[in-house]
Amino acid sequence: MPRVQNIKKQFARFMDLPSEAVMNTAEVRVVGHMEVTITNHRGLVEYTTTVVRVNSPQGTIVVSGKGLFIEYLSHDELKLGGKIAGIDLQ
Amino acid sequence: MTAVLWTWFVGYLVVRFKGPNVERVLNAAAQNGIVLWRIERLTTDIVVARLTVQQFKELRPILREFRVGAAVFERQGFPFILAQLKRRLFFIVGLAAVSVMILYLSSFVWFIEVIGSEDIPADHILDVAVTNGLYSGLPKTAVNTAALEAALLSNFPDLAWANVRVEGTRAIIEVVERQKDEYDPSVIGDIIAAFGGVVTDVFVARGTALVHPGDVVEPGDVLISGTYYDTRGQRQQGRAQGKVLAKIWREAFAETALFEDYQLETGQTSTQWRLKLGKIMIPLGPGSRFDAYRTDERVWQLKIGTIGLPIQFVRRTFHEVEYERRYLPQHLVEEKAREAAWSVLERQGVDRTKAEEVHISTVPVPDAEAVRVIVAVRLEQNIGEFQPH
Numbered sequence: 030m031p032r033v034q035n036i037k038k039q040f041a042r043f044m045d046l047p048s049e050a051v052m053n054t055a056e057v058r059v060v061g062h063m064e065v066t067i068t069n070h071r072g073l074v075e076y077t078t079t080v081v082r083v084n085s086p087q088g089t090i091v092v093s094g095k096g097l098f099i100e101y102l103s104h105d106e107l108k109l110g111g112k113i114a115g116i117d118l119q
Numbered sequence: 120m121t122a123v124l125w126t127w128f129v130g131y132l133v134v135r136f137k138g139p140n141v142e143r144v145l146n147a148a149a150q151n152g153i154v155l156w157r158i159e160r161l162t163t164d165i166v167v168a169r170l171t172v173q174q175f176k177e178l179r180p181i182l183r184e185f186r187v188g189a190a191v192f193e194r195q196g197f198p199f200i201l202a203q204l205k206r207r208l209f210f211i212v213g214l215a216a217v218s219v220m221i222l223y224l225s226s227f228v229w230f231i232e233v234i235g236s237e238d239i240p241a242d243h244i245l246d247v248a249v250t251n252g253l254y255s256g257l258p259k260t261a262v263n264t265a266a267l268e269a270a271l272l273s274n275f276p277d278l279a280w281a282n283v284r285v286e287g288t289r290a291i292i293e294v295v296e297r298q299k300d301e302y303d304p305s306v307i308g309d310i311i312a313a314f315g316g317v318v319t320d321v322f323v324a325r326g327t328a329l330v331h332p333g334d335v336v337e338p339g340d341v342l343i344s345g346t347y348y349d350t351r352g353q354r355q356q357g358r359a360q361g362k363v364l365a366k367i368w369r370e371a372f373a374e375t376a377l378f379e380d381y382q383l384e385t386g387q388t389s390t391q392w393r394l395k396l397g398k399i400m401i402p403l404g405p406g407s408r409f410d411a412y413r414t415d416e417r418v419w420q421l422k423i424g425t426i427g428l429p430i431q432f433v434r435r436t437f438h439e440v441e442y443e444r445r446y447l448p449q450h451l452v453e454e455k456a457r458e459a460a461w462s463v464l465e466r467q468g469v470d471r472t473k474a475e476e477v478h479i480s481t482v483p484v485p486d487a488e489a490v491r492v493i494v495a496v497r498l499e500q501n502i503g504e505f506q507p508h
């Protein structure tokens with residue numbers, strides 16, 4: 030499997046394509062302390078106002094903070110708002 | 120921003136989900152193409168989310184599958200506002216009719232105001248404005264400000280400047296009057312006595328003195344003539360200049376009532392609403408039910424932005440009052456009358472500190488329950504007054 034991923038990575042680089050699209054990996058974008066967008070997620074595992082756990086191909090992405098809320102949720106993208114304190118990949 | 124506007128336009132629901140598997144419902148909804156936004160966790164088993172009406176219908180099987188309860192507690196957006204408005208059709212029609220009427224009425228001049236006039240009465244300026252086509256009820260587009268300004272300046276030579284402008288439903292005529300010259304040497308005339316008295320001194324700057332110290336003069340007597348003889352002995356006419364000091368008596372009186380009436384409120388009030396359309400006042404209820412009352416008015420002026428409309432709501436509050444008569448001590452009444460008499464003299468130009476002799480007499484006025492105080496003062500002052508020929 031790592032070999033397949035490596036080939037995909039080389040292909041994406043060669044073709045100048047976004048690697049998360051070719052390699053099927055999650056992309057996490059953070060704007061300051063107030064916004065996190067997760068693309069290519071695999072579903073919500075847990076949602077409270079202090080912790081949000083999201084499944085991804087690479088594991089569980091854990092966003093912690095205060096007053097967390099989901100700005101929007103679609104089949105491939107999830108945007109979180111609130112006061113973000115930390116992001117972990119477990 | 121576009122997405123927010125679009126969701127508002129198509130309408131959306133604020134839904135409360137309750138159950139232990141809310142996250143699974145959210146995932147299943149996302150997988151089925153149902154977009155949820157602004158998802159908020161209220162308690163451990165309650166989540167609030169927003170979604171469109173159509174997608175809420177698509178969500179129902181998922182809710183059943185995961186045994187999660189859903190309750191709509193807010194409907195937002197244009198379709199719901201439209202549905203509400205349909206139920207109040209007459210209200211909407213009335214509102215639209217009133218808005219159109221207000222817009223229509225605000226395109227007219229309803230009030231005309233004159234500012235800046237001092238010697239020329241405002242009524243005269245208004246008359247000229249009306250004669251030249253500016254009147255209450257005139258469409259604003261028909262106001263010819265340039266022609267009105269020209270007409271005002273030609274009708275009133277004493278005007279130095281005139282400006283007509285329309286602000287909202289008010290036409291404002293602003294004028295500036297010419298400054299009058301204090302002294303014009305080309306005007307021929309004499310100095311005459313404004314008051315009668317005994318002349319004490321005469322100073323002639325131009326003209327011929329006709330009185331001398333010790334003379335007794337009456338009001339209207341010529342004191343310094345404008346006629347004089349030049350160096351060649353020829354008779355000339357000019358403007359008399361000079362001062363004639365005389366000892367004169369000036370007198371004034373004032374009356375003060377022996378009592379004062381105090382207005383006391385009984386605490387009883389009644390209210391009347393009125394609708395004012397332009398100059399027309401329409402009472403919307405009965406007037407005061409009291410014989411004696413004091414009135415308070417509060418006015419609400421309808422406006423569109425900063426434009427005042429000729430529609431006002433007026434609330435009149437009538438406060439019932441009673442009068443109580445209290446008699447004042449005699450010395451206090453006399454003192455008030457004396458001060459009032461002095462005020463009359465001071466308004467006529469008498470300086471209280473320059474009075475050489477003061478006579479004060481008190482006369483009762485029995486029919487009016489009042490006291491009359493007459494103050495007569497002797498003083499020395501310039502009694503000359505220029506009178507043109």
